[in-house]
Amino acid sequence: MASRRAVLFGGAALLAAPAIGRAQAAWPARPVRFVVPFPPGGAADLLARSLGQRLGERLGQSFVVDNRPGAGTAIGTAATAQAAPDGYTIMIGTVSSHAMNPSLNSKVGYDPVADFAPVAAFATLPFFLIAHPGVAARDTRELLDLARRQPGRLNYASAGNGTSNHLAGELLKLSTRTDIAHIPYRGSAPALAATVAGECQIMFDLSITALPQIQAGAVRALGVASKARSALLPNVPTVAETVPGFEASAWFGIFAPARTPDAIVAKLADEIDGALEDPAIRQRLVQQGAEPMRLGPAPFAAFVKEELARWGGVIRDAKIQADG
Numbered sequence: 001m002a003s004r005r006a007v008l009f010g011g012a013a014l015l016a017a018p019a020i021g022r023a024q025a026a027w028p029a030r031p032v033r034f035v036v037p038f039p040p041g042g043a044a045d046l047l048a049r050s051l052g053q054r055l056g057e058r059l060g061q062s063f064v065v066d067n068r069p070g071a072g073t074a075i076g077t078a079a080t081a082q083a084a085p086d087g088y089t090i091m092i093g094t095v096s097s098h099a100m101n102p103s104l105n106s107k108v109g110y111d112p113v114a115d116f117a118p119v120a121a122f123a124t125l126p127f128f129l130i131a132h133p134g135v136a137a138r139d140t141r142e143l144l145d146l147a148r149r150q151p152g153r154l155n156y157a158s159a160g161n162g163t164s165n166h167l168a169g170e171l172l173k174l175s176t177r178t179d180i181a182h183i184p185y186r187g188s189a190p191a192l193a194a195t196v197a198g199e200c201q202i203m204f205d206l207s208i209t210a211l212p213q214i215q216a217g218a219v220r221a222l223g224v225a226s227k228a229r230s231a232l233l234p235n236v237p238t239v240a241e242t243v244p245g246f247e248a249s250a251w252f253g254i255f256a257p258a259r260t261p262d263a264i265v266a267k268l269a270d271e272i273d274g275a276l277e278d279p280a281i282r283q284r285l286v287q288q289g290a291e292p293m294r295l296g297p298a299p300f301a302a303f304v305k306e307e308l309a310r311w312g313g314v315i316r317d318a319k320i321q322a323d324g
Helices: 002-025 043-059 071-081 095-104 140-149 164-176 188-197 207-216 262-277 279-287 297-317
Strands: 032-036 063-067 089-094 116-131 155-158 181-184 202-206 220-224 249-257 291-295
Touching: 032 043, 032 071, 043 063, 043 089, 043 116, 043 207, 043 249, 043 262, 043 279, 071 089, 071 095, 071 249, 089 095, 095 164, 095 249, 095 297, 116 140, 116 164, 116 207, 116 262, 116 297, 140 220, 155 164, 155 188, 164 181, 164 202, 164 297, 181 188, 188 202, 188 207, 202 207, 207 220, 249 262, 249 291, 249 297, 262 279, 262 291, 262 297, 279 291, 291 297
Parallel strands: 032 063, 032 089, 155 181, 155 202
Antiparallel strands: 089 249, 116 202, 116 220, 116 249, 116 291
8 A cells, every 4th residue: 555655645746747847937927035134235236127127027027125224234144035936936145144143143143054055146246445544554564564563553434343344454454463443333334424423544345335425536545455456446556465465345145045946047047148148237236336246046156155164263363342
């Protein structure tokens, strides 16, 4: 009798297989919720809206941005992890949501590896090391010489404890054994405003917000924290030209909840890659200070693990603790 049930179950599974395939092939059959764990108007929100619009055009369904900020990206990220794994909830994840915040807070509410299906990394925004014009340094080397002559006298602004520009600053200190004081603010905008006003002396800020201030002469670009110089400011040297191996950037990628069907993940990854072939979307990324980053599901998953280990090491070595 048991063998008969097994045969019947196997036959039912074979009959069901085409129906499952058709269901997955039809994705998306309704609008897709696109979670952004940041407030409207920031880099992640702008990039998500640009990509979501293009995906909607390619797939014939709306990608509806759902801003879920709070708790250093944890609220929106946890909401995505807990969503049904049916392809109708995805999120834009970042170095903050999937590498820094989980390393900083063991009670973040999700596992950045086990709870997600990485789909694709699609963009990276480099940090610029900027200074108020009153700082007596014109590049990274001069800044570090100044910091060594006056330990503890220089300070740098950040968007808050454990944020990406805070950790970029700590990475610079660890890499160069310099003493520069950290001044946290409640977000990148007030931190940048404080640097422009001279309340703070230096800051690592993303290209999308730093560039207008650099071009206006409100701050001076000392270096760019990417592997190569920025095409937008090719005369600004990389920080790595002074501090070998230094790199700090904010990457952006798409994640689905764990156990989302492989066929949906693969289709979405292909569509994202196709969108990046479009000159218009590439130009839009460049205008926002971003650089295309093309990693599919498997290499993106490996990259996330590497970033988690890397920034976890910075948090441990710098002895950073979560607020509260």
